[in-house]
Amino acid sequence: MTAITFDTLKYANRLKVAGVPDKQAEAMAEAQVEVNERSLDMLVTKQDLEKELSPIRVDLAVLKWMVGIQTAGTLALILKAFFPH
DSSP states (O other): OOOOOOOHHHHHHHHHHTTOOHHHHHHHHHHHHHHHHHHHHHOOOHHHHHHHHHHHHHHHHHHHHHHHHHHHHHHHHHHHHHSOO
8 A cells, every 4th residue: 555644743833833722733633644544545546446347358358259259140140141042
């Protein structure tokens, strides 16, 4: 999983400059770290998508072949009906 750096000290100092009391600013910074970590756990990565999509790609390849064969068979029957030997 990718780690995102979050500067809690900088965040807390910004809150303090804005007038938030010290303890509250520090608690808010710690809470923000927890929120960020939970959010990262829920993100979907490219590898996750590839793992989920690979069976679908295989199924689509099989379906393409099946449709191609069925189309060729139908076309052969139509041609035979209009051009008998």
